[in-house]
Amino acid sequence: MSKDATAARESLITPFNIITGAIVIIGLYLTYLRFTGGLAAVTNLSDNNPWGIWVGFDVFVGIALAAGGYVTTAAVYLFGMKQYRSAVRSAILTGFLGYALVVLALSYDVGRAWRLPYPYLVQAGTTSVLFIVGIHVPLYLLVTFMEFSPAALEWLGLRRARNIITKFMVLLTILGVILSTVHQSAIGGLILIAPSKLHPLWYSPYLPIYFFITSIIAGLSMVIFESTLTHHYFKHKMDETHLAEKNFVTLGFGKAASFVLAGYFVIKVIGIAVGNNWHYLTTGYGLWYLVELLGFVTLPCFLYAVGVRNKNLKLINWTSVLAVLGIIINRFNIAIIAFNWHLPSSKRYFPHWMEIGISVFIVTIGLIAFRFIVTRMPVLYQHPDYPEEH
Amino acid sequence: MDGVFYTLHDFMTHTKNISYILMAVSLIGFAGFWCFLVGRDEDD
Numbered sequence: 320m321s322k323d324a325t326a327a328r329e330s331l332i333t334p335f336n337i338i339t340g341a342i343v344i345i346g347l348y349l350t351y352l353r354f355t356g357g358l359a360a361v362t363n364l365s366d367n368n369p370w371g372i373w374v375g376f377d378v379f380v381g382i383a384l385a386a387g388g389y390v391t392t393a394a395v396y397l398f399g400m401k402q403y404r405s406a407v408r409s410a411i412l413t414g415f416l417g418y419a420l421v422v423l424a425l426s427y428d429v430g431r432a433w434r435l436p437y438p439y440l441v442q443a444g445t446t447s448v449l450f451i452v453g454i455h456v457p458l459y460l461l462v463t464f465m466e467f468s469p470a471a472l473e474w475l476g477l478r479r480a481r482n483i484i485t486k487f488m489v490l491l492t493i494l495g496v497i498l499s500t501v502h503q504s505a506i507g508g509l510i511l512i513a514p515s516k517l518h519p520l521w522y523s524p525y526l527p528i529y530f531f532i533t534s535i536i537a538g539l540s541m542v543i544f545e546s547t548l549t550h551h552y553f554k555h556k557m558d559e560t561h562l563a564e565k566n567f568v569t570l571g572f573g574k575a576a577s578f579v580l581a582g583y584f585v586i587k588v589i590g591i592a593v594g595n596n597w598h599y600l601t602t603g604y605g606l607w608y609l610v611e612l613l614g615f616v617t618l619p620c621f622l623y624a625v626g627v628r629n630k631n632l633k634l635i636n637w638t639s640v641l642a643v644l645g646i647i648i649n650r651f652n653i654a655i656i657a658f659n660w661h662l663p664s665s666k667r668y669f670p671h672w673m674e675i676g677i678s679v680f681i682v683t684i685g686l687i688a689f690r691f692i693v694t695r696m697p698v699l700y701q702h703p704d705y706p707e708e709h
Numbered sequence: 710m711d712g713v714f715y716t717l718h719d720f721m722t723h724t725k726n727i728s729y730i731l732m733a734v735s736l737i738g739f740a741g742f743w744c745f746l747v748g749r750d751e752d753d
Contacts (some may be wrong), residue, residue, distance in 0.1 A: 574746060581742050585735040592727040595720065624746050 335690075339683050346680025349673050353427055361673040367659060368668035370428070375654030376678055377424030380647050381417050382506060383530075386538030387545070388414020388463055389492075389499035396492040403571060405564040408470055408698045409549060410542050412689065415463035420685045422456060427677055448508045455502035462495045473705055474696040481705075503534040510653060518657035520599050520608045523590045526653075532583045533646055539576040540619075540642035543569050547636045553693055558700035566632055573635040576642060577623035584616050604657060611652060615645025 353361045364371050391410035394400045426432040439457075444450045465484060472481035507530030514522055523529065550557070550565055557565075591597060599605045619642040626634035655668060693699055714720040 577746055578743070581739065585731075585739075589728050589731050589735075592731055593724050595724050595727075624742070627746060628749050 339687055342680055342683045343687075345676060346683070349676050349680065350427075352673065353677065354432075358430065361671060361677070363668060363671045363674070365666075365668070367662060367666050370654065371668055372655070372670045372674050372678055373424050373428040375651055376647070377681060378421050378428070379506060379650035379654050381421045381424065382503065383534050383537040383646050383650060384541050384643065385414045385417025385421075386499065386503060386534040387541040388417075388466070388538070389495050390535055390538035391542055392466065392492045393496045396489050397496065400571075402564065403568050405561045406542055406546060406568045406572075408467070409545060409693070410538075411463055411467045412470075412692060412698055413541065413545060415460070415467050416685050416688055418456060418460045418463060419688075420681050422460065423684070424678070424681050425456075427681075448505055448512070451501060451505040452509060455498050455505065459495065459498040459502060462491055462498060466491050466495060470692075470696045470698055473702040478704070499534070500531060504528065504531040506530050513658075516659055516661075517653065518599075518604050518660040519594060519596050520591070520604060521653050521657045523594060525586065525590055525593075528586065529583070529590070532579060532586070533649060535579050536576055536583060536642060537646040539572045539579065540639040540646070543572050543576070543635060543639035544643055547639070549693065549699060553699055556693060556699045560701060561699050569632050569635050570627055570630065573623045573638070574627045576639075577620050577627060580616055580620035580623065580642070584612070584620060587612060587616070604660065607652070607656070611645065611648055615641065615648055619645060 349361060358364055362371060362373075387410040391403060391406050395404050395407050422435075426435065429435065438444060438450055438453045466488070469481045469485050469488075472478075472484065504527035507526035507528070510517055510522070510526050511524070546565055546568055550562075554562075591600075600609060619638050622634060622638040622641070625631070626638060659667065697705075712723075714723065
């Protein structure tokens with residue numbers, strides 16, 4: 320065996336490849352069980368609890384955390400904040416992969432995945448909020464794919480096609496922002512049809528607005544979190560512009576996240592006042608609600624502000640983790656923990672280990688795809704053939 | 710408040726009163742928070 324072949328084999332045996340490889344093998348086996356045995360074979364879903372973590376985590380959280388794409392492109396292309404340009408491609412990539420994984424997760428969650436195109440081709444149901452949610456996923460996926468395509472086309476050396484797409488970037492951004500705005504809020508709108516099932520502290524007629532505003536917080540925080548990770552693991556792939564602008568992006572996005580979190584805190588408190596739900600705050604659910612509101616909204620808001628004032632990048636980076644956790648907790652509360660809150664504990668939902676396994680499998684696929692793309696395409700650096708980009 | 714509301718009007722009057730007070734406090738609070746957030750920007 321030649322030396323090159325031995326070196327190539329050794330380079331494949333890394334801790335990342337071994338762990339992700341094991342997860343993918345287990346995930347494929349669970350996928351086989353899901354599609355041969357049905358939902359009952361791998362989930363704890365029931366008539367009382369028709370959705371679980373595949374919706375609560377993979378869809379609700381996935382879509383919120385994918386918001387970095389539309390937040391960053393809106394800031395750069397629509398509001399002219401060119402100083403954040405280096406964050407655009409990785410944010411769009413996260414948005415695209417996030418939505419692609421949502422579609423994948425939905426394929427596991429819906430009873431008959433092969434009927435997913437039905438709402439578009441056979442029976443539209445245009446009066447349903449679910450139709451809005453459904454139609455926006457493929458549309459936004461298409462838009463993020465086109466927004467990201469210049470990077471792929473530069474990698475493939477297709478200059479002409481790349482130049483045509485970049486001419487439509489502002490149009491695509493406007494389309495992406497419109498689709499995201501409606502889609503993020505429509506996810507909250509879905510819950511509006513179940514006012515008696517969701518605990519009154521979380522239920523509000525303003526849920527669509529809450530979902531939209533939290534998606535902005537999630538988007539900003541994810542860009543900070545992701546830039547920290549990419550700076551740590553893919554520093555060798557970053558060019559001077561990206562390295563120089565990294566701190567600027569962290570400070571700017573941290574400041575924006577702090578202000579949006581402050582606004583979100585205020586409208587949440589006003590939401591309690593409008594529903595006159597103060598008395599629920601002294602119950603067990605109320606205490607958990609206060610943990611969410613004070614620990615994962617007020618605290619990151621304050622920490623972001625202190626970090627921005629003191630130019631403390633480390634504090635901002637850690638706060639982004641706290642803010643992202645807050646979004647995850649919020650979506651879990653709405654989709655699972657505070658949902659069906661009146662049911663006895665014996666009828667409550669707790670995920671089957673295989674549901675968790677498939678969710679881990681889906682996230683792992685996203686990580687592998689992200690790694691594959693950023694190590695090959697010009698995401699964290701400027702392609703030498705297209706210097707006009709910056 | 711755990712008082713009983715006999716009419717929707719009573720309920721709306723009560724909740725709107727509280728909401729408007731909260732909004733006024735929030736607007737003043739926002740101004741203060743914004744000053745805190747950007748207070749050291751001039752140093753750059």
